[in-house]
Amino acid sequence: MILGSSFNMLVVPYLLLYLHAEFGFRGAILVTGGVCLNQIPASMVFHPVKWHSKKPHHCATVQERDCKTDHLRAVLEAFISNLSLLKFTRVVVISLPFAVYFTGVVFTSSYIPFVMQSTGYTLEDSAYCLTIMGIFHIMATLIHPCLSFAFRGSHFPIMAVGYGSLPVALVGFIHGTNIHVKAASMAFFGMSMSFVGVSIGPVIAETFDASMVLRVLSINGIFDTTAFLIIGPLTGSSLTF
Template sequence: MTGIARLYGKMEELALGEAAAAEESDIPDGGWGWVVTLAATVIFFVVTIPSVSFGVLFSDMLLGWDTSFTVTSWVFNLGLVFAGLCSFLTAPLVDEFGWRKVALTSGFLMGLGLTFSAGCNMWILVCIAYLVMLHYFLRWRRVSNAIIVLGVCISQMTMPPLITYLQEEYGSVGAILITGAVSFNCCPAAMLLHPVEWHKQRSYPTTSSKKDENPLPGNTPGTSACLMRILSKSRSCLQLLKSPVVITIAIMIGMHMTVVFNVFTAVPFAMEKVGFSLQDASLCLAVAGGCSLASRVVSALATFCPGIRARTIFLSGSFLTSVSITGFSLVDTLVEKAVTLGLCGFGYGLAMSLTGLVVVEEVGLSMLLPVLSVSFFMSGVLFLIVGPVSGVVRDVTDSYVASLCFVAACLLFSVVVGVLLPVAHILHQRRQHQQQSQEQEQQQDEESCCAVTSVLVELMVVVLVVDGAV
């Protein structure tokens, strides 16, 4: 995938790349890496809170204000739009300041957002958690990946019932403040993300992880120069969207996140409209979290089976999620809704647990961070479109069934796009071949021009010599 790497330009040095491949024999593969795994699990737990618990946390308040579902969708999706659109800054920020400083700042901002507003989801933290894990593990990489994504399931299983209890004991405002306080746990977790060089026996040239303690001399000028470097590298990162392979992966990942998070937000509102209580909605969300936990174990085991690609499992999970969302909107009893939402959680966990592995499988390990950042950027764009449109569909039709079927259809579209990923690879290879042919032709033209120029110069010299002799 050298063509994609060429599009990325200088930003490719932020990922593992060839230098990291040379160091694989000295990767800790344990030790402090398990502490990093625990810290990343905490980060995943906290980052998931605004996404899966928004409906439970704010439903009573918004329903008391008689807020339309369109406005509710805007409130929820704007925070995720901000998180997605800012995620493409991950690579340049890590390159400039190191992953600990960026993670600590992002965690602090997320805690403030959830305490004083409707939440501020920082997917920069997710990108960094994946990146750090890859630096610490090689042989145990799949196991570490399976552990850190458990944070999402634990959050989904525990937070909705806990928030319901806090609302009964301390009211809506008290529950929001306590949940915000829980989100600040990202800060101490970020401090545990040591530069991997601290735990290696041999030293290597400075990488992005070392910049926490030893910034490069070229990265020390003033604020304006630092800002210009970040903007320049961010622009290079967005150029990845020129690749059909990257845009396909971004749609697969971004659409799945957009649809599932909007469904989890709509569940309390949809169930209360047909006569269920908030406790019933919390129970269904907890069941979805438990099924998501089970699916992540299944997906982790499936990745060890030869011949099974991560993309196949991801698309299977997305298809199951789409079908179960439609089923949830059509069934009537609490048991049926819990079962269908459990299937939705199973499909969600099956897909999202393999997000990083899908990227590595399709474009290579060196492109994980930039492609993951672009995928989250795409999710921000989709949150800006799909979420509010689903709210408009709900208010126009006065039916959550129509709204949920709409988002299920959007997810099914992303499955179709994902199935066409091999075609995207072929298109990319053709484009790459055309670029190489053009470069070769240009090089040949330049060589021809140089040869002609050389001949003309020699002729002029000969003429001058002859003229001087005459």
């Protein structure tokens, strides 16, 4: 996670493949957990131990302690204020499709190895498809600024292409008759993911204002969570390739 989603798409499939073959399922889980724990010392590179070792300041009076709740109050007030954005149609129009996109991408990517194996493909085949998806995700992310310049700085067309390409790529993957067709579909899928994911922030800034990006993204988080809880169980019971 520290190195980014594109790097994970390239490395994690082969890492999990090796761990599963070498140590079995339980051993792979334990090793993966240990790798995740390494994020703690890795974070020290960016947050020095000396900074975290500062002597804490203890409040001496009740009045001082009460002041510490101002931070929590500010967060709650900001959250309540952000909820008022739900009355704006444009916020809902932006947040709802992105929530469905986010949930669909997460579950589709997670189920690919299991579903491919259930239809006769090997774990190496699924790792190959996910790797191709990661490579094209990186490529699309790198060329994204150039595409925005081609549209005079607008990110709306790029996001629209991404939304339109995702189902096309998924249909191609579902009906692909061999590993090469499925890999090509995953390459298209990875590019579409990048077009939508990278465009969401700039689209919010174009629609409203740069200062509104975080507020709208907080509302988008509510939509993401709701879609995750609703679509997740349905995806698990019905997604077949």
